[in-house]
Amino acid sequence: MTTTLLDLDGPDHAVLTGASALNRKQAEQAVRQLLQALGVPADTEVGRNTPRRMTDALAQLLTPRSWTFTTFPNDEGHHDLVLTRDIAFTSLCAHHLLPFSGRAHVGFYPREKLPGLSKIARTVEMFAARLQVQENLGQQIAGFLEEQLACDGVGVVLVAEHLCMTRRGVRAAGADTLTVAARGRLQQDPTARIEFLQLAVQSGRTA
Template sequence: MNDAMNEQYRQILLNLGENPEREGLLDTPKRAAKAMRYLCHGYAQSLEEIVNGALFASDNDEMVIVRDIELYSLCEHHMLPFIGKAHVAYIPTGKVLGLSKVARIVDMYARRLQIQENLTRQIAEAIQQVTGAAGVAVVIEAQHMCMMMRGVEKQNSQMLSSVMLGAFRESCTTRHEFLQLIGKGR
Protein backbone atom coordinates (compact mmCIF):
# COMPACT_ATOMS: atom_id res chain seq x y z
CA MET A 1 0.00 0.00 0.00
CA ASN A 2 2.83 2.43 0.82
CA ASP A 3 4.39 2.09 -2.63
CA ALA A 4 1.01 2.41 -4.36
CA MET A 5 0.13 5.61 -2.50
CA ASN A 6 3.62 7.04 -3.12
CA GLU A 7 3.18 6.36 -6.84
CA GLN A 8 -0.25 7.98 -6.83
CA TYR A 9 1.23 11.16 -5.37
CA ARG A 10 3.99 11.01 -7.96
CA GLN A 11 1.31 10.84 -10.65
CA ILE A 12 -0.46 13.85 -9.15
CA LEU A 13 2.78 15.83 -9.43
CA LEU A 14 3.14 14.77 -13.06
CA ASN A 15 -0.49 15.68 -13.80
CA LEU A 16 0.10 19.13 -12.33
CA GLY A 17 2.95 19.63 -14.80
CA GLU A 18 5.66 19.23 -12.16
CA ASN A 19 8.84 17.23 -12.40
CA PRO A 20 8.86 14.73 -9.50
CA GLU A 21 12.59 14.18 -10.16
CA ARG A 22 13.62 17.71 -9.30
CA GLU A 23 15.48 18.12 -6.02
CA GLY A 24 12.67 19.71 -4.00
CA LEU A 25 10.15 17.05 -5.02
CA LEU A 26 12.27 13.88 -4.88
CA ASP A 27 10.78 12.67 -1.58
CA THR A 28 7.47 14.54 -1.80
CA PRO A 29 5.37 11.53 -2.88
CA LYS A 30 6.65 9.53 0.10
CA ARG A 31 6.16 12.45 2.52
CA ALA A 32 2.67 13.23 1.17
CA ALA A 33 1.60 9.59 1.49
CA LYS A 34 2.94 9.42 5.04
CA ALA A 35 1.13 12.66 5.92
CA MET A 36 -2.16 11.41 4.45
CA ARG A 37 -1.93 8.16 6.41
CA TYR A 38 -1.36 10.20 9.58
CA LEU A 39 -4.16 12.67 8.84
CA CYS A 40 -6.57 9.76 8.33
CA HIS A 41 -5.38 7.45 11.12
CA GLY A 42 -8.85 7.52 12.69
CA TYR A 43 -9.85 4.71 10.31
CA ALA A 44 -7.43 2.40 12.13
CA GLN A 45 -8.97 3.15 15.55
CA SER A 46 -12.10 1.89 17.29
CA LEU A 47 -14.23 3.35 20.04
CA GLU A 48 -13.44 0.39 22.32
CA GLU A 49 -9.71 0.87 21.79
CA ILE A 50 -9.95 4.61 22.50
CA VAL A 51 -12.04 4.29 25.68
CA ASN A 52 -9.99 1.32 26.92
CA GLY A 53 -12.19 0.80 30.00
CA ALA A 54 -11.80 4.38 31.27
CA LEU A 55 -15.34 4.58 32.66
CA PHE A 56 -15.57 5.31 36.36
CA ALA A 57 -18.44 4.95 38.80
CA SER A 58 -19.79 8.30 39.94
CA ASP A 59 -22.92 9.58 41.60
CA ASN A 60 -22.51 12.91 39.78
CA ASP A 61 -25.56 13.69 37.69
CA GLU A 62 -24.59 17.25 36.77
CA MET A 63 -23.38 18.41 33.38
CA VAL A 64 -19.78 17.59 32.45
CA ILE A 65 -18.26 19.80 29.74
CA VAL A 66 -14.97 19.55 27.90
CA ARG A 67 -14.59 22.78 25.98
CA ASP A 68 -12.22 24.00 23.24
CA ILE A 69 -10.95 20.60 22.07
CA GLU A 70 -8.77 21.36 19.05
CA LEU A 71 -9.63 19.36 15.96
CA TYR A 72 -8.12 18.92 12.53
CA SER A 73 -9.93 17.08 9.79
CA LEU A 74 -10.10 16.76 6.02
CA CYS A 75 -13.18 17.68 4.03
CA GLU A 76 -14.34 14.61 2.16
CA HIS A 77 -15.36 16.70 -0.84
CA HIS A 78 -12.03 18.42 -1.58
CA MET A 79 -9.63 16.68 0.82
CA LEU A 80 -8.67 20.08 2.19
CA PRO A 81 -8.34 20.73 5.93
CA PHE A 82 -10.93 22.10 8.25
CA ILE A 83 -9.68 23.26 11.60
CA GLY A 84 -11.57 24.18 14.72
CA LYS A 85 -12.67 23.17 18.14
CA ALA A 86 -15.30 20.94 19.66
CA HIS A 87 -17.28 21.51 22.84
CA VAL A 88 -18.65 18.28 24.32
CA ALA A 89 -21.03 17.88 27.25
CA TYR A 90 -22.86 14.98 28.83
CA ILE A 91 -25.03 14.34 31.87
CA PRO A 92 -23.75 11.22 33.66
CA THR A 93 -26.00 8.43 34.89
CA GLY A 94 -23.76 6.46 37.21
CA LYS A 95 -20.45 6.64 35.36
CA VAL A 96 -18.10 9.26 33.99
CA LEU A 97 -15.63 9.00 31.14
CA GLY A 98 -11.93 9.67 31.62
CA LEU A 99 -11.30 13.27 30.61
CA SER A 100 -8.72 12.57 27.90
CA LYS A 101 -11.03 10.02 26.32
CA VAL A 102 -13.44 12.77 25.24
CA ALA A 103 -10.63 14.46 23.30
CA ARG A 104 -9.48 11.12 21.88
CA ILE A 105 -13.00 10.37 20.63
CA VAL A 106 -13.08 13.76 18.91
CA ASP A 107 -9.71 13.01 17.30
CA MET A 108 -10.65 9.52 16.17
CA TYR A 109 -13.61 10.77 14.15
CA ALA A 110 -11.87 13.98 13.02
CA ARG A 111 -8.98 11.94 11.59
CA ARG A 112 -11.19 10.56 8.84
CA LEU A 113 -12.46 12.15 5.64
CA GLN A 114 -15.46 14.08 6.94
CA ILE A 115 -18.08 16.71 6.68
CA GLN A 116 -18.51 18.73 9.84
CA GLU A 117 -22.19 17.88 10.25
CA ASN A 118 -21.45 14.13 10.35
CA LEU A 119 -18.43 14.60 12.61
CA THR A 120 -20.60 16.41 15.15
CA ARG A 121 -23.17 13.60 15.17
CA GLN A 122 -20.55 10.82 15.33
CA ILE A 123 -18.94 12.36 18.41
CA ALA A 124 -22.31 12.83 20.17
CA GLU A 125 -23.47 9.29 19.41
CA ALA A 126 -20.14 7.80 20.54
CA ILE A 127 -20.24 9.66 23.88
CA GLN A 128 -23.86 8.52 24.32
CA GLN A 129 -22.99 4.91 23.48
CA VAL A 130 -20.01 4.77 25.83
CA THR A 131 -21.50 6.58 28.84
CA GLY A 132 -25.23 5.88 28.64
CA ALA A 133 -25.62 9.55 29.56
CA ALA A 134 -28.99 11.21 30.14
CA GLY A 135 -28.00 13.64 27.42
CA VAL A 136 -25.10 14.60 25.17
CA ALA A 137 -24.38 17.90 23.43
CA VAL A 138 -21.66 18.64 20.88
CA VAL A 139 -20.93 21.95 19.18
CA ILE A 140 -18.15 22.29 16.62
CA GLU A 141 -16.78 25.61 15.33
CA ALA A 142 -14.47 25.27 12.32
CA GLN A 143 -12.90 27.08 9.43
CA HIS A 144 -12.85 25.20 6.14
CA MET A 145 -9.94 25.62 3.75
CA CYS A 146 -12.18 24.45 0.89
CA MET A 147 -14.14 27.67 1.40
CA MET A 148 -11.17 29.88 2.24
CA MET A 149 -8.53 28.84 -0.31
CA ARG A 150 -10.77 28.10 -3.30
CA GLY A 151 -14.35 28.63 -4.44
CA VAL A 152 -15.84 31.70 -2.76
CA GLU A 153 -12.57 32.45 -0.89
CA LYS A 154 -14.20 33.76 2.30
CA GLN A 155 -11.30 34.08 4.74
CA ASN A 156 -13.32 34.94 7.83
CA SER A 157 -16.12 32.42 7.47
CA GLN A 158 -16.73 29.90 10.20
CA MET A 159 -19.15 27.00 10.37
CA LEU A 160 -20.99 26.03 13.54
CA SER A 161 -22.73 22.69 13.90
CA SER A 162 -24.49 21.15 16.86
CA VAL A 163 -26.07 17.89 17.90
CA MET A 164 -28.20 17.62 21.02
CA LEU A 165 -29.29 14.23 22.35
CA GLY A 166 -31.51 13.26 25.29
CA ALA A 167 -31.87 15.94 27.97
CA PHE A 168 -30.12 18.55 25.81
CA ARG A 169 -32.70 18.08 23.08
CA GLU A 170 -35.71 17.77 25.38
CA SER A 171 -34.96 20.59 27.82
CA CYS A 172 -34.49 24.17 26.66
CA THR A 173 -33.06 25.01 30.08
CA THR A 174 -30.36 22.31 29.87
CA ARG A 175 -29.48 23.27 26.31
CA HIS A 176 -29.33 26.96 27.25
CA GLU A 177 -27.07 26.24 30.24
CA PHE A 178 -24.65 24.32 27.99
CA LEU A 179 -24.58 27.00 25.31
CA GLN A 180 -24.09 29.71 27.92
CA LEU A 181 -21.23 27.82 29.59
CA ILE A 182 -19.32 27.18 26.36
CA GLY A 183 -19.73 30.85 25.48
CA LYS A 184 -18.11 32.10 28.71
CA GLY A 185 -14.77 33.81 28.38
CA ARG A 186 -15.24 34.74 24.71
Protein backbone atom coordinates in the same frame (compact mmCIF):
# COMPACT_ATOMS: atom_id res chain seq x y z
CA MET B 1 -13.60 1.40 36.87
CA THR B 2 -14.61 -0.05 33.52
CA THR B 3 -12.77 0.04 30.23
CA THR B 4 -13.78 -0.41 26.62
CA LEU B 5 -11.09 -1.62 24.27
CA LEU B 6 -11.35 0.10 20.90
CA ASP B 7 -10.28 -1.94 17.89
CA LEU B 8 -8.84 0.86 15.80
CA ASP B 9 -7.34 -1.63 13.36
CA GLY B 10 -10.49 -3.67 12.86
CA PRO B 11 -12.24 -3.95 9.50
CA ASP B 12 -15.08 -1.57 10.36
CA HIS B 13 -12.69 1.14 11.47
CA ALA B 14 -10.53 0.66 8.39
CA VAL B 15 -13.53 1.33 6.18
CA LEU B 16 -14.33 4.51 8.09
CA THR B 17 -10.85 5.98 8.27
CA GLY B 18 -9.23 4.61 5.15
CA ALA B 19 -5.90 4.73 7.00
CA SER B 20 -5.66 1.10 8.08
CA ALA B 21 -6.25 0.06 4.48
CA LEU B 22 -3.75 2.55 3.05
CA ASN B 23 -1.69 1.12 0.22
CA ARG B 24 1.45 3.23 0.36
CA LYS B 25 2.77 2.13 -3.02
CA GLN B 26 -0.46 3.01 -4.80
CA ALA B 27 -0.81 6.27 -2.87
CA GLU B 28 2.69 7.43 -3.75
CA GLN B 29 2.19 6.49 -7.40
CA ALA B 30 -1.09 8.44 -7.48
CA VAL B 31 0.61 11.51 -6.02
CA ARG B 32 3.44 11.15 -8.52
CA GLN B 33 0.92 11.11 -11.37
CA LEU B 34 -0.89 14.10 -9.92
CA LEU B 35 2.34 16.10 -9.73
CA GLN B 36 3.16 15.24 -13.31
CA ALA B 37 -0.34 16.32 -14.38
CA LEU B 38 0.31 19.63 -12.59
CA GLY B 39 3.50 20.11 -14.59
CA VAL B 40 6.05 19.12 -11.94
CA PRO B 41 9.03 17.35 -13.55
CA ALA B 42 9.65 13.87 -12.15
CA ASP B 43 13.42 14.42 -11.90
CA THR B 44 13.17 17.35 -9.44
CA GLU B 45 13.38 17.18 -5.65
CA VAL B 46 9.64 17.77 -5.44
CA GLY B 47 8.87 15.14 -8.07
CA ARG B 48 11.05 12.56 -6.34
CA ASN B 49 10.20 13.13 -2.67
CA THR B 50 6.80 14.81 -2.39
CA PRO B 51 4.87 11.57 -3.14
CA ARG B 52 6.40 10.01 -0.03
CA ARG B 53 5.93 13.14 2.08
CA MET B 54 2.32 13.62 1.03
CA THR B 55 1.50 9.98 1.72
CA ASP B 56 3.08 10.29 5.17
CA ALA B 57 1.02 13.39 5.89
CA LEU B 58 -2.25 11.80 4.80
CA ALA B 59 -1.53 8.66 6.79
CA GLN B 60 -0.90 10.75 9.88
CA LEU B 61 -4.11 12.74 9.45
CA LEU B 62 -6.16 9.57 8.92
CA THR B 63 -4.69 7.39 11.67
CA PRO B 64 -5.99 7.80 15.24
CA ARG B 65 -3.80 6.75 18.14
CA SER B 66 -4.74 3.57 20.00
CA TRP B 67 -6.46 4.17 23.33
CA THR B 68 -8.91 2.73 25.85
CA PHE B 69 -12.20 4.32 26.88
CA THR B 70 -12.13 4.35 30.69
CA THR B 71 -15.11 5.11 32.93
CA PHE B 72 -15.59 5.36 36.69
CA PRO B 73 -18.69 4.84 38.83
CA ASN B 74 -20.64 8.00 39.59
CA ASP B 75 -20.46 7.35 43.34
CA GLU B 76 -21.56 10.83 44.40
CA GLY B 77 -24.56 10.86 42.13
CA HIS B 78 -23.38 13.85 40.09
CA HIS B 79 -26.20 14.79 37.73
CA ASP B 80 -25.35 18.30 36.53
CA LEU B 81 -23.75 19.24 33.23
CA VAL B 82 -20.14 18.22 32.65
CA LEU B 83 -18.53 20.29 29.89
CA THR B 84 -15.11 20.00 28.29
CA ARG B 85 -14.28 23.01 26.13
CA ASP B 86 -11.71 24.02 23.57
CA ILE B 87 -10.59 20.59 22.39
CA ALA B 88 -8.42 21.34 19.37
CA PHE B 89 -8.92 19.09 16.35
CA THR B 90 -7.93 18.82 12.71
CA SER B 91 -9.74 16.70 10.18
CA LEU B 92 -9.68 16.23 6.42
CA CYS B 93 -12.56 17.44 4.25
CA ALA B 94 -14.11 14.49 2.43
CA HIS B 95 -15.06 16.71 -0.51
CA HIS B 96 -11.75 18.44 -1.26
CA LEU B 97 -9.06 16.63 0.79
CA LEU B 98 -8.19 19.93 2.46
CA PRO B 99 -7.87 20.28 6.24
CA PHE B 100 -10.43 21.87 8.50
CA SER B 101 -9.39 22.77 12.03
CA GLY B 102 -11.11 24.14 15.07
CA ARG B 103 -12.36 23.57 18.60
CA ALA B 104 -14.82 21.09 20.05
CA HIS B 105 -16.96 21.74 23.13
CA VAL B 106 -18.46 18.54 24.51
CA GLY B 107 -20.97 18.25 27.36
CA PHE B 108 -23.04 15.51 28.93
CA TYR B 109 -25.44 14.85 31.79
CA PRO B 110 -24.15 11.76 33.63
CA ARG B 111 -26.03 8.82 35.05
CA GLU B 112 -24.11 5.91 36.53
CA LYS B 113 -20.75 6.39 34.78
CA LEU B 114 -18.20 9.18 34.44
CA PRO B 115 -15.43 9.09 31.84
CA GLY B 116 -11.81 9.90 32.38
CA LEU B 117 -11.86 13.48 31.10
CA SER B 118 -9.05 12.87 28.63
CA LYS B 119 -11.32 10.31 26.95
CA ILE B 120 -13.57 13.09 25.72
CA ALA B 121 -10.64 14.62 23.85
CA ARG B 122 -9.57 11.17 22.62
CA THR B 123 -13.06 10.62 21.22
CA VAL B 124 -12.88 13.87 19.26
CA GLU B 125 -9.45 12.94 17.93
CA MET B 126 -10.59 9.44 16.93
CA PHE B 127 -13.48 10.59 14.79
CA ALA B 128 -11.54 13.52 13.32
CA ALA B 129 -8.93 11.09 11.98
CA ARG B 130 -10.85 10.18 8.84
CA LEU B 131 -12.25 11.82 5.72
CA GLN B 132 -14.99 13.94 7.28
CA VAL B 133 -17.85 16.37 6.95
CA GLN B 134 -18.19 18.60 10.03
CA GLU B 135 -21.88 17.85 10.52
CA ASN B 136 -21.17 14.11 10.53
CA LEU B 137 -18.20 14.50 12.85
CA GLY B 138 -20.33 16.07 15.58
CA GLN B 139 -23.01 13.40 15.27
CA GLN B 140 -20.44 10.59 15.44
CA ILE B 141 -18.87 12.02 18.61
CA ALA B 142 -22.27 12.48 20.26
CA GLY B 143 -23.49 9.01 19.33
CA PHE B 144 -20.34 7.28 20.54
CA LEU B 145 -20.36 9.06 23.91
CA GLU B 146 -24.06 8.41 24.40
CA GLU B 147 -23.45 4.70 23.81
CA GLN B 148 -20.33 4.44 25.98
CA LEU B 149 -21.67 6.44 28.93
CA ALA B 150 -25.37 5.54 28.82
CA CYS B 151 -25.83 9.14 29.95
CA ASP B 152 -28.85 11.41 30.17
CA GLY B 153 -27.78 13.58 27.26
CA VAL B 154 -24.81 14.58 25.11
CA GLY B 155 -24.05 17.79 23.23
CA VAL B 156 -21.23 18.59 20.81
CA VAL B 157 -20.45 22.03 19.43
CA LEU B 158 -17.80 22.23 16.72
CA VAL B 159 -16.38 25.53 15.47
CA ALA B 160 -13.94 25.15 12.57
CA GLU B 161 -12.26 26.91 9.67
CA HIS B 162 -12.47 25.01 6.40
CA LEU B 163 -9.65 25.71 3.98
CA CYS B 164 -11.90 24.59 1.14
CA MET B 165 -14.01 27.69 1.85
CA THR B 166 -11.48 30.20 3.13
CA ARG B 167 -8.60 29.48 0.72
CA ARG B 168 -10.43 28.43 -2.46
CA GLY B 169 -13.80 28.99 -4.11
CA VAL B 170 -15.40 31.98 -2.42
CA ARG B 171 -12.20 32.55 -0.37
CA ALA B 172 -14.16 33.81 2.62
CA ALA B 173 -11.13 34.56 4.78
CA GLY B 174 -11.90 34.50 8.50
CA ALA B 175 -15.17 32.60 8.16
CA ASP B 176 -15.82 29.67 10.46
CA THR B 177 -18.58 27.08 10.67
CA LEU B 178 -20.44 26.13 13.87
CA THR B 179 -22.40 22.89 14.14
CA VAL B 180 -24.38 21.40 17.01
CA ALA B 181 -25.12 17.73 17.67
CA ALA B 182 -27.38 16.88 20.61
CA ARG B 183 -28.78 13.68 22.05
CA GLY B 184 -31.20 12.89 24.87
CA ARG B 185 -31.84 15.67 27.36
CA LEU B 186 -29.75 18.15 25.43
CA GLN B 187 -31.96 17.62 22.40
CA GLN B 188 -35.32 17.47 24.17
CA ASP B 189 -35.07 19.90 27.11
CA PRO B 190 -34.90 23.55 25.90
CA THR B 191 -33.55 24.81 29.25
CA ALA B 192 -30.74 22.26 29.32
CA ARG B 193 -29.92 22.95 25.66
CA ILE B 194 -29.70 26.71 26.24
CA GLU B 195 -27.45 26.24 29.30
CA PHE B 196 -25.13 23.98 27.35
CA LEU B 197 -24.90 26.23 24.30
CA GLN B 198 -24.32 29.36 26.37
CA LEU B 199 -21.54 27.77 28.41
CA ALA B 200 -19.96 26.11 25.38
CA VAL B 201 -19.93 29.09 23.05
CA GLN B 202 -19.78 32.25 25.13
CA SER B 203 -16.44 31.49 26.80
CA GLY B 204 -15.00 28.97 24.38
CA ARG B 205 -12.43 29.95 21.82
CA THR B 206 -13.16 29.62 18.15
CA ALA B 207 -10.92 28.19 15.48
